[in-house]
Amino acid sequence: MQSGLVFNIQKYSLHDGPGIRTTVFLKGCPLCCDWCHNPEGISPERxxxxxxxxxxxxxxxxxxxxxxxxxxxxxxxxxxxxxxxxxxxxxxxxxxxxxxxxGREMTVAEVTAEILKDRVFYEESGGGATFSGGEPLLQSAFVIELLEACHANGIRTAVDTCGFGRSESLLAMARLADLFLYDIKFMDDARHREHCGVTNSLILENLQALARVHSNIWIRVPVIPNVNDDGDNLSAIAGFTATLPGIRQVNLLPYHKTGLTKHARLGHEYDLADVRPPSAEKMEQAAGLFRTTGLNVRIGGH
Ligand code: SF4
Ligand code: SF4
Structure with missing residues (x-):
């Protein structure tokens, strides 16, 4: 049985897919986005x-x-x-x-037992388990066994991914997961490297491969004032997303500052301390850009 490093199991989550969910946060992420609100998930170590x-x-x-x-x-x-x-x-x-x-080392059985405790809430709300992070692709063998265990117990599942990982792992998860929450931040590679630390080419290629085999993908776009909220970037993301099969909806996620205190506790620099959350009007403008392409757009995570 696989084990993995988990840094939080969030019960009654309403923002990580449909219904009431249990979200399992896995340690380790290959990106280091300036605005990360789960910086305790970046390092793959305790x-x-x-x-x-x-x-x-x-x-x-x-x-x-x-x-x-x-x-x-x-x-x-x-x-x-x-x-x-x-x-x-x-x-x-x-x-x-x-x-x-x-960060706590947990077995598949231990995590599954936590998920099953709230089965009644999933059944009543249409919810399930979401595997998030950090980045689930970094602990793919562990996540695949968790997906299998949930499937065997009749629990619906979602994988929340930045898409930067081995495409074989992503496609193996695609055979088991009911839903993907897939992040896109920038279409321009140089801007992606500047703000997230890695190229976006693998992320976009993986999304195209995933969209060919999976029919329930929610694209998640964080909207960060003066970082990625310009019309050029949002229109480019909308145009790319609209070409893909399998996209059920786009979630525009307004920037918030909940990561600020966590970065301080970890001793990280936080460059966006002066950035304010986008206004409701700005979010509606962003949603309008996506709607012109015919995409189903929501503001917020569900
Ligand atoms: S710092 Fe804490 S965790 Fe590390 S060796 Fe000392 S007591 Fe143990
Ligand atoms: S010094 Fe602070 S962190 Fe250390 S044991 Fe006391 S309260 Fe806890």
Missing amino acids: EIVVAETRCAVCGHCREACPFSDSIGGTGVLPARNEPCDYCSKCVEACPTGARQMV
Whole structure:
């Protein structure tokens, strides 16, 4: 049985596909988008985070660490402590919950058991399980077994992907998943490299291959003011998407700042601190660009 690194299992999710869903967030992503609202999912390794606002600076984490003698000092142990063997003793010793471990190794059976706990909600709402991240394609063998387990238990599934991964893995998932949530941020490769860290050519090629074999794909476009919300970019995405079979709808996702605090806890730079969420009028304008191509467009994630 496969196991994988999971950083969150979100119950009662309403934004990751139809109905009430359980969303499994997998650790590791090949992109590093400037606006990422799940930055704790980027690294494929476990990480420790410290919420400074909850830290009592009691030093219990430092005392609990098996490397405390070599580290020395007093007070709060840095989140990125060196050396560290991820034993969790500092997390267990923290009296305020300020110190947390991000990423837990789980088996397919453990994740499936969590998903099955909410079966009744899926049946009543038309929901199911969504595998997100991070990037599910980075843990494809694990995700494929999870999809098989859900299928065997009659649970409908969705895969939320950035599309940057092996096309063989994506197409293997396509044989099992009921729905794909597929992100497009830029059509211009240089802009994609600048803001997401990698080329978009593999993402677009994979989407074309997926659309040939799967008939239930939702395209998700984050709308980030002064980053990718210009008419040229949105029209280019709309034009490309409209040529593909299998696209059921386009979701335009307004930028929000929920990632800001998480980036700070991880010690990341956050270049978009001054960017405000787009207005309702701006979102309607963006939706209008997509509707001119005949696409079914929604503002928001469902
Ligand atoms: S996880 Fe273990 S080794 Fe790492 S900082 Fe905490 S106590 Fe020390
Ligand atoms: S144990 Fe928790 S509250 Fe105390 S210093 Fe460490 S992180 Fe802060």
